[in-house]
Amino acid sequence: MKRLVFLGITLGVFCFGSLSYAAKVGVPAPDFTASDSHGKTHKLADLRGKFVVLEWHNKDCPFVKSHYRGKMQNLQEKWVKKGVLWFAVISSAPRAEGYVEATQANEDMKKRNAHLTAVFLDPRGTIGRTYDAKTTPHMFIIDPKGVLVYNGAIDNAPLTDGAVKKTKEGEPFVNYVERALQELVAEKKAKPSISSTTPYGCHVKYK
Amino acid sequence: MKFRLKPAPLVLLLLFLSAPFYPAFSQGASHVKVELLSEQNSIQPGGSVTVGFHFRMQKGWHIYWKNPGDSGQAPSITWTLPEGFTAGEILWPVPQRLPLAHLADYGYTNEITFLVPIQAPAKLIAGHMVRLAATVHWLVCQEICIPGGKQLNLRLPIRKKAAPYNSRYAFYFKSARKILPQEIPEDWKITGSMGPKEFHLSLDTGAALSKTTTAAFFPLHGNQIQNSANQISEIEGNTLNLGFKKSDQCSPEIKNLEGLLVLEQKNAGKRGYWVNVPLNNN
Numbered sequence: 342m343k344r345l346v347f348l349g350i351t352l353g354v355f356c357f358g359s360l361s362y363a364a365k366v367g368v369p370a371p372d373f374t375a376s377d378s379h380g381k382t383h384k385l386a387d388l389r390g391k392f393v394v395l396e397w398h399n400k401d402c403p404f405v406k407s408h409y410r411g412k413m414q415n416l417q418e419k420w421v422k423k424g425v426l427w428f429a430v431i432s433s434a435p436r437a438e439g440y441v442e443a444t445q446a447n448e449d450m451k452k453r454n455a456h457l458t459a460v461f462l463d464p465r466g467t468i469g470r471t472y473d474a475k476t477t478p479h480m481f482i483i484d485p486k487g488v489l490v491y492n493g494a495i496d497n498a499p500l501t502d503g504a505v506k507k508t509k510e511g512e513p514f515v516n517y518v519e520r521a522l523q524e525l526v527a528e529k530k531a532k533p534s535i536s537s538t539t540p541y542g543c544h545v546k547y548k
Numbered sequence: 549m550k551f552r553l554k555p556a557p558l559v560l561l562l563l564f565l566s567a568p569f570y571p572a573f574s575q576g577a578s579h580v581k582v583e584l585l586s587e588q589n590s591i592q593p594g595g596s597v598t599v600g601f602h603f604r605m606q607k608g609w610h611i612y613w614k615n616p617g618d619s620g621q622a623p624s625i626t627w628t629l630p631e632g633f634t635a636g637e638i639l640w641p642v643p644q645r646l647p648l649a650h651l652a653d654y655g656y657t658n659e660i661t662f663l664v665p666i667q668a669p670a671k672l673i674a675g676h677m678v679r680l681a682a683t684v685h686w687l688v689c690q691e692i693c694i695p696g697g698k699q700l701n702l703r704l705p706i707r708k709k710a711a712p713y714n715s716r717y718a719f720y721f722k723s724a725r726k727i728l729p730q731e732i733p734e735d736w737k738i739t740g741s742m743g744p745k746e747f748h749l750s751l752d753t754g755a756a757l758s759k760t761t762t763a764a765f766f767p768l769h770g771n772q773i774q775n776s777a778n779q780i781s782e783i784e785g786n787t788l789n790l791g792f793k794k795s796d797q798c799s800p801e802i803k804n805l806e807g808l809l810v811l812e813q814k815n816a817g818k819r820g821y822w823v824n825v826p827l828n829n830n
Contacts, residue, residue, distance in 0.1 A: 437691065541616075
């Protein structure tokens with residue numbers, strides 16, 4: 342009986358104490374309205390009919406830097422050309438690492454030759470918290486019906502120092518986002534073979 | 549003139565007082581100092597030694613546990629050892645939960661020693677020296693994260709006699725062993741269950757848990773529990789009940805929870821136990 346009471350109490354705390362709207366694979370992705378670095382407003386619900394990639398971004402995070410030596414830009418270019426909408430989301434709070442004003446965001450992305458549809462500025466962390474974005478880079482893919490189909494890491498090779506990226510011993514390298522887009526966009530599968538992984542990287546610098 | 553020089557001794561005194569704590573940090577912005585230490589002064593043919601990677605972080609900075617939690621990266625070691633020598637896995641000490649906004653990481657602050665057992669081959673010539681070389685990589689974070697790496701060497705003489713302990717580093721090894729996780733005692737019974745949003749662990753130790761004040765679970769794998777959510781523990785008699793929230797990303801096919809069950813005892817600090825608990829549906 343006592344155990345049942347304990348279960349009841351914890352269940353109550355978890356269910357009512359923390360309402361969660363976080364993005365869940367297999368169900369419609371939470372809607373949001375975002376302002377981009379050119380002052381344009383985007384509403385997720387208006388983007389139906391296209392695949393949407395959300396890439397949580399912090400230009401000074403070493404994990405992000407290691408991807409922006411060319412790999413990330415190539416991946417963006419390849420899929421944006423095929424009609425995918427690819428957005429970088431910056432949820433760093435003002436004065437925190439990675440926070441940028443619109444002009445600087447545009448300059449940075451131009452300098453690094455990023456192939457993005459737009460950069461979403463989210464200094465209050467509203468979109469970040471809605472999606473429970475944990476790290477930079479934390480990646481999400483939303484299908485043309487608005488369903489979240491991928492939530493997780495960009496690949497299975499976290500950074501080990503400034504230069505070397507490594508997978509776990511014996512594990513072949515997989516870029517999860519590239520594989521998912523290949524399966525979804527090119528092979529027209531309904532779901533990617535891997536739809537959920539643990540994101541890695543720097544924590545998102547929320548307020 | 550005399551008056552203007554007066555503050556100098558004070559500054560020197562302050563420098564002197566602060567110097568012994570973080571002598572290396574002034575030389576660069578690495579925020580962490582790493583040393584490779586040996587518990588023993590020598591190594592025996594066919595014997596083993598324990599080495600320790602001692603990390604000292606600048607105040608406010610942290611490094612990570614094997615599962616770093618919501619962000620970060622565990623340190624890694626790559627060994628270059630003489631023929632026949634083998635290095636074991638890092639013996640991960642019990643971590644702390646480090647909250648960051650609405651997220652949480654698992655790691656270590658201030659200082660920590662990672663112990664690694666090294667096994668020597670039987671065929672070794674006494675009197676020779678061996679060189680154990682390691683490249684260690686880490687990520688150290690505060691508000692920002694900085695990756696670091698260092699090559700470290702240890703030279704040990706081969707001696708026929710059992711290796712004597714190095715008293716100079718005994719404190720570090722003793723402190724490290726104090727917070728090493730243990731295997732769960734055989735007569736303890738632990739069961740696990742899950743509901744749609746939460747996990748429960750129930751531990752029966754067969755003896756009163758009167759000294760234990762709180763408990764916490766640290767998952768070995770990501771995407772299973774919501775790292776930042778409060779864990780609720782209830783202790784009564786021999787039984788401990790622990791409840792914590794599932795991650796939104798947790799696979800519905802999850803069969804067991806693997807990780808550290810950490811019991812905090814009055815005046816005795818934390819004790820961690822490795823558990824791998826099969827889960828029943830509630």
